[in-house]
Amino acid sequence: MTDVATGEATELLQQLIRNKCVNDGTPDSGNEDRQVATLGSYLDLPGAEVQSFAKRDGRGNLVLRIEGTDKKAPTLLLMGHTDVVPANASGWQRDPFGGELVDGEIWGRGAVDMLNLTTTMAVAAKQLVREGFRPRGTLVYLAVADEENQGIYGAEFMTEKHWDAVGADHVISENGGVRSDLPTTTAGLKLNLTIAEKGTQWVNLRVKGVPGHGSAPYAADNAVVKAAQIVARVAAYAPPVRLHEIWRRYVAAMAFPPDLDRSFTDAERIDAVLPSLPGGVAKLVHASTRNTFSPNVLRGGTKTNVIADEALVEIDIRTLPDESRDDVRALLQDAIGDLWSHVELVSESDNVSTASSFDTPLKDVLDRVTRSLLPEAVLVPAMTVGATDNRFFRRKGAVAYGYGLMSPELPMSQFRSMFHGRDERVHVESLRLSTELWVRTAREFLA
Ligand SMILES: [Zn+2]
Numbered sequence: 001m002t003d004v005a006t007g008e009a010t011e012l013l014q015q016l017i018r019n020k021c022v023n024d025g026t027p028d029s030g031n032e033d034r035q036v037a038t039l040g041s042y043l044d045l046p047g048a049e050v051q052s053f054a055k056r057d058g059r060g061n062l063v064l065r066i067e068g069t070d071k072k073a074p075t076l077l078l079m080g081h082t083d084v085v086p087a088n089a090s091g092w093q094r095d096p097f098g099g100e101l102v103d104g105e106i107w108g109r110g111a112v113d114m115l116n117l118t119t120t121m122a123v124a125a126k127q128l129v130r131e132g133f134r135p136r137g138t139l140v141y142l143a144v145a146d147e148e149n150q151g152i153y154g155a156e157f158m159t160e161k162h163w164d165a166v167g168a169d170h171v172i173s174e175n176g177g178v179r180s181d182l183p184t185t186t187a188g189l190k191l192n193l194t195i196a197e198k199g200t201q202w203v204n205l206r207v208k209g210v211p212g213h214g215s216a217p218y219a220a221d222n223a224v225v226k227a228a229q230i231v232a233r234v235a236a237y238a239p240p241v242r243l244h245e246i247w248r249r250y251v252a253a254m255a256f257p258p259d260l261d262r263s264f265t266d267a268e269r270i271d272a273v274l275p276s277l278p279g280g281v282a283k284l285v286h287a288s289t290r291n292t293f294s295p296n297v298l299r300g301g302t303k304t305n306v307i308a309d310e311a312l313v314e315i316d317i318r319t320l321p322d323e324s325r326d327d328v329r330a331l332l333q334d335a336i337g338d339l340w341s342h343v344e345l346v347s348e349s350d351n352v353s354t355a356s357s358f359d360t361p362l363k364d365v366l367d368r369v370t371r372s373l374l375p376e377a378v379l380v381p382a383m384t385v386g387a388t389d390n391r392f393f394r395r396k397g398a399v400a401y402g403y404g405l406m407s408p409e410l411p412m413s414q415f416r417s418m419f420h421g422r423d424e425r426v427h428v429e430s431l432r433l434s435t436e437l438w439v440r441t442a443r444e445f446l447a
Helices: 003-018 033-042 115-130 155-161 223-236 245-254 258-264 270-276 279-288 325-342 361-373 390-394 412-418 428-445
Strands: 049-054 060-066 076-081 105-107 139-144 170-173 189-197 199-208 292-300 310-319 343-348 377-384 399-402 425-427
Touching: 003 033, 003 105, 003 115, 003 428, 033 049, 033 060, 033 115, 033 139, 049 155, 060 115, 060 155, 076 115, 076 390, 076 428, 105 428, 115 139, 115 428, 139 155, 155 390, 170 390, 189 245, 189 361, 189 390, 199 223, 199 325, 223 292, 223 310, 223 325, 245 258, 245 377, 258 270, 270 279, 279 412, 292 325, 310 325, 325 343, 361 377, 361 399, 361 428, 390 399, 425 428
Parallel strands: 076 139, 076 170, 170 399, 189 377
Antiparallel strands: 049 060, 060 139, 105 425, 189 399, 199 310, 199 343, 292 310
16 A cells, blocks of 8 residues: 555545534434535546435435446445534544544544545545556445435435446445454454344334323323333343344354353353443443343423323334344333333334345455455454444345454454544554555455
8 A cells, every 4th residue: 555545545534524524313414515525526537437416405425436347247335424423522632523633543523433434445446546447347436425314315315216326236334344352262353344234123102191180190190100111111121132143153253262152152141241241342242132122212291280191202122133023013012011002103113134144255355355454364244233324235135244444453342432432533554454455355356
């Protein structure tokens, strides 16, 4: 890798951070057109055809294609999102939108989620265009809006309305390639290759009661009281542990010490080990081995002296692979018990979990290329418990992975704490590694 590319990546990332494309979930936030303008001028060079698409004014998406010479060869899409989540400057050591370079690290919201990858994918694409890359298979670079709020103006829109521009059978997006700092019994740098993600089944419930005077609550049918009981039941609910094949493969590849391995592969023992694990790890192990139910919103009542006739409860349910909406609803019903007859299901999303195989030609290429850059690396198949834009492509039949390369200086525990957290920053070395990863992967996979 030339220093030129790393320098370009540094400057581009700084600019994307400073563009401050904060997505707060409202349709008028994000303003990703600023990223489209920055990326568009960066990628403006002879031989590069850049297009932009928007479902809503201000919320653009950018596509650059390097057409392959053989229509039957695979297409590789490198996808990065351009929006970021809000950041409250008061908790930070540096300006979250300053894009400062300090001691080899670039600071700011989006530095690891995921402007770093969006940047390095663009730098790699530019390098390939410059060198006159003429692959058999097509390379597509896609910078999307709105990943942080369900991809409505981004990946969902692009896959539904512009498949001609972004259709691909192989996709790489966020995130992976981060060194595990869990104990292991074998040598090597264990890097996660994210092959699957949990599903989301967000549920809104309405709880009904009978209004009355707050001065005489005897035998009242109070919606707020019932909603509070429902929230407490859902929070206390222990859904069945299920050790999915992807979890088992992850555990096997990690080669944990025997006691940990035994706990992680036995549904009866796994919960007992959680309290002894570091906080972040315990959360991850817990969420990776069952459907989770988190009641996060509770609203109800109208006035202090009126018995509540209505309350609303919103529950964030995350589902394992191969679970149907009905299976999961049955669990929720089980959690709520006899109060189920007091609720009305207002809405229920149906975003099932998606997964790709670990055993693919793309994985083989990523494995080889990674080892050419980090000789100690071992790829470990992983499932993310959050959601990414990869789901839209997996549903279209693509193999989609979450990957990238982070400097081995950064362990997974630290990486995770920066995600949507404070003091988000990335090593320039990570930009160098990822840029080179994309260039070499495109050359090898599309040759
Ligand atoms: Zn992200």
